[in-house]
Amino acid sequence: MSRVLAWLLIIGLAFAGSPDRGWKDGTVAKGTAGLLAPVDPVPVEVPEALQPHITKPTFVFYFSPGCPHCQATIGEVISLSEKLPDIAFLGLATSRSTPEELEQFRVDYGVPFPMVVDRPRGFAYQIGARSTPTVVLVEPTKKGFQVTDHYGPWFEGASVVFRIRRDPANAFSQFDAGAWQGDYACGACHVEEAQSWNLSHHAVAYRTLWTQERTSEPECVGCHVTGMGEGGFEMGHDGSVFAGVGCEACHGPSGPHDGERVDAATMCETCHDADHSIDFSVEKGLPHIDHFLANGMTQTEQEARWMALAQGTAPRPLLAFPEGDNVGPDACVGCHEETVTAWKGSGHAGAMKHLDATQAGQVECVSCHATPDVSGAPPKTVEGFDVDHGVACESCHGPGEAHVAAPSKTNIQGLGESCPECVLDAICTSCHDTEWDPAWNLEVRREAIRGHK
Ligand code: HEC
Ligand code: HEC
Ligand code: HEC
Ligand code: HEC
Ligand code: HEC
Ligand code: HEC
Ligand code: HEC
Ligand code: HEC
Numbered sequence: 001m002s003r004v005l006a007w008l009l010i011i012g013l014a015f016a017g018s019p020d021r022g023w024k025d026g027t028v029a030k031g032t033a034g035l036l037a038p039v040d041p042v043p044v045e046v047p048e049a050l051q052p053h054i055t056k057p058t059f060v061f062y063f064s065p066g067c068p069h070c071q072a073t074i075g076e077v078i079s080l081s082e083k084l085p086d087i088a089f090l091g092l093a094t095s096r097s098t099p100e101e102l103e104q105f106r107v108d109y110g111v112p113f114p115m116v117v118d119r120p121r122g123f124a125y126q127i128g129a130r131s132t133p134t135v136v137l138v139e140p141t142k143k144g145f146q147v148t149d150h151y152g153p154w155f156e157g158a159s160v161v162f163r164i165r166r167d168p169a170n171a172f173s174q175f176d177a178g179a180w181q182g183d184y185a186c187g188a189c190h191v192e193e194a195q196s197w198n199l200s201h202h203a204v205a206y207r208t209l210w211t212q213e214r215t216s217e218p219e220c221v222g223c224h225v226t227g228m229g230e231g232g233f234e235m236g237h238d239g240s241v242f243a244g245v246g247c248e249a250c251h252g253p254s255g256p257h258d259g260e261r262v263d264a265a266t267m268c269e270t271c272h273d274a275d276h277s278i279d280f281s282v283e284k285g286l287p288h289i290d291h292f293l294a295n296g297m298t299q300t301e302q303e304a305r306w307m308a309l310a311q312g313t314a315p316r317p318l319l320a321f322p323e324g325d326n327v328g329p330d331a332c333v334g335c336h337e338e339t340v341t342a343w344k345g346s347g348h349a350g351a352m353k354h355l356d357a358t359q360a361g362q363v364e365c366v367s368c369h370a371t372p373d374v375s376g377a378p379p380k381t382v383e384g385f386d387v388d389h390g391v392a393c394e395s396c397h398g399p400g401e402a403h404v405a406a407p408s409k410t411n412i413q414g415l416g417e418s419c420p421e422c423v424l425d426a427i428c429t430s431c432h433d434t435e436w437d438p439a440w441n442l443e444v445r446r447e448a449i450r451g452h453k
Pocket of ligand 5: 412
């Protein structure tokens with residue numbers, strides 16, 4: 001054991017801090033040593049009725065037949081029971097469960113091991129189970145019984161953690177090649193990484209779809225979850241550990257620990273393609289997925305960040321046009337004459353006309369009613385804006401300097417093909433915010449300006 005710990009310490013030092021990516025200092029897999037350390041056995045009283053079931057180390061799955069998490073994890077428990085012949089498995093249903101419910105559960109999930117009801121209410125109390133599913137490993141001793149492992153709650157992916165704890169010297173041989181584990185399993189060792197990931201947009205990617213009632217559309221879900229169609233996320237499983245862009249979406253199933261390494265940086269553009277992410281590049285993206293972000297934050301800061309993510313108000317640093325000069329609509333006429341003519345009659349072109357002389361001198365108003373001279377952080381004074389042309393081409397398409405010099409689709413933000421929800425909506429709502437356009441509806445508003453009218 002001590003050799004394992006020494007080895008981990010060396011690795012921890014080798015990985016600590018990653019200044020080149022702009023990440024905070026941290027310790028890779030900080031929780032590993034704690035996870036691999038043996039637990040002190042805790043003596044426990046086992047009710048007489050249960051004792052015949054515990055004649056060797058026994059995995060006790062305390063559950064309620066109706067609890068969704070129990071239903072979600074029972075499959076994993078069953079495959080675990082098949083992999084560990086030296087351990088007995090026992091299902092222990094909450095004292096309120098009826099024999100009929102228990103039987104139904106057995107049939108529905110094909111449970112191969114014995115299951116009993118915890119009656120009279122006893123064992124759950126002994127092991128301090130507060131919720132279902134809870135798992136304990138109980139071993140008979142000469143004097144009685146003892147608990148040697150405890151999971152409250154038991155979680156999706158916990159079975160690999162359970163196996164690792166049985167055989168810490170061979171921790172990484174417990175990852176089956178190509179098996180999807182889920183973030184909780186990774187987070188059992190990668191404590192700091194998981195905490196920081198939880199504060200990233202990737203953690204709420206499925207929640208974003210759910211808020212918009214789009215989770216039933218497979219063409220949306222694929223990029224907003226982990227491993228869909230490959231053994232990870234399954235359509236409709238809202239509470240799944242794979243709902244969201246998790247560790248394995250970038251690091252591959254089981255990360256590097258099943259012997260297969262994926263260069264995570266090569267995964268970004270499978271989702272952040274030109275239609276779904278403005279001007280994306282790995283270099284731009286990496287600093288914003290700091291795996292040790294949370295290390296520099298107080299509890300209050302973390303809570304605030306989480307709330308902002310959940311409510312969709314967290315900043316989206318990627319959502320910025322490339323750097324460049326805005327050259328104004330006159331520079332587009334030569335090649336896009338019809339478009340410029342149509343746009344000239346639009347509300348956007350006339351946006352400055354609705355401001356009176358005072359308002360037209362206030363950056364608080366001009367910032368959404370005109371186009372800045374350069375892309376990037378919004379100018380702080382009216383002088384930074386082209387006040388003659390209102391909301392012009394480059395407010396929506398990004399800086400045209402390079403495109404005018406050498407027209408191509410790759411140096412201007414085309415919006416026709418792009419996924420309107422992932423990118424276009426955000427561009428429009430940067431001005432059509434809840435204050436100025438409380439009834440914003442992308443489809444309706446987009447139709448209203450189609451053809452730049
Ligand atoms: C038992 C603890 C443990 C678990 C569980 C675990 N890791 Fe690790 N991980 C480590 C340790 C220790 C290292 C550093 C040693 C190494 O490279 O193997 C590491 C290294 C890594 C690395 C960096 C390797 C490299 O060479 O760049 C990645 C990526 C990674 N883990 C991802 C994951 C993912 C994804 C999961 C979940 C599927 C996971 N880990 C689960 C302990 C764990
Ligand atoms: C090819 C992968 C992909 C597909 C398919 C996809 N998305 Fe996205 N989505 C992304 C990426 C990447 C981002 C982040 C873009 C960025 O910030 O640069 C994103 C962002 C979003 C956002 C903005 C989140 C926020 O923070 O405001 C919404 C909303 C969204 N997508 C909805 C959808 C809907 C609805 C669909 C189906 C019509 C869909 N997505 C299909 C990859 C995808
Ligand atoms: C959006 C993609 C993405 C997600 C999600 C993600 N990672 Fe990473 N991870 C990366 C990239 C990229 C690197 C850096 C690889 C490089 O520089 O070569 C990295 C590096 C690592 C490393 C190496 C340590 C280091 O400091 O370089 C570990 C360990 C790791 N990730 C674990 C995790 C775990 C655990 C999770 C989930 C809690 C996770 N990652 C989620 C993309 C991701
Ligand atoms: C499985 C698809 C997928 C992969 C792979 C992926 N992302 Fe994302 N990413 C998304 C989605 C979807 C969102 C939007 C989440 C939301 O806010 O709802 C997103 C959001 C982001 C954001 C925040 C959005 C913003 O506008 O600032 C950053 C930064 C980001 N990704 C960087 C990366 C980097 C860097 C990589 C590769 C190391 C990567 N992503 C890999 C799907 C993915
Ligand atoms: C010298 C001629 C020329 C000028 C000037 C010009 N464009 Fe273009 N633009 C083109 C051509 C050609 C294409 C089509 C490129 C292709 O199909 O490969 C194009 C395509 C576009 C597209 C669609 C891109 C896509 O991905 O579908 C947009 C948007 C665009 N231009 C905006 C502008 C704006 C805004 C200006 C003024 C700042 C401008 N263009 C100035 C020639 C020009
Ligand atoms: C965050 C962006 C934003 C800011 C800042 C902003 N506006 Fe607007 N404004 C809009 C949008 C978007 C509309 C169009 C709303 C619609 O069509 O529903 C609009 C419309 C208007 C209209 C036309 C209303 C109508 O009924 O057509 C006036 C007048 C106006 N704004 C004045 C102002 C003044 C004065 C200020 C400064 C105090 C200001 N705006 C600041 C985004 C903004
Ligand atoms: C309010 C945002 C907005 C403004 C301002 C805007 N566009 Fe567009 N543009 C779009 C959208 C959205 C599309 C996608 C097609 C559609 O919905 O009409 C588009 C498509 C295009 C296209 C490709 C398809 C087509 O219709 O030819 C070109 C070229 C283009 N715009 C040029 C321009 C030019 C030049 C200007 C300035 C005179 C301009 N746009 C101003 C939003 C805008
Ligand atoms: C730079 C800020 C900005 C952006 C970006 C923007 N708008 Fe606007 N939009 C405005 C303002 C300001 C007005 C009000 C114009 C006025 O004074 O009547 C407006 C008005 C409108 C109107 C009413 C037009 C009319 O003729 O009455 C529609 C529809 C609209 N916008 C749709 C969109 C859509 C769709 C997008 C994204 C493709 C978008 N806008 C992007 C600022 C913006």
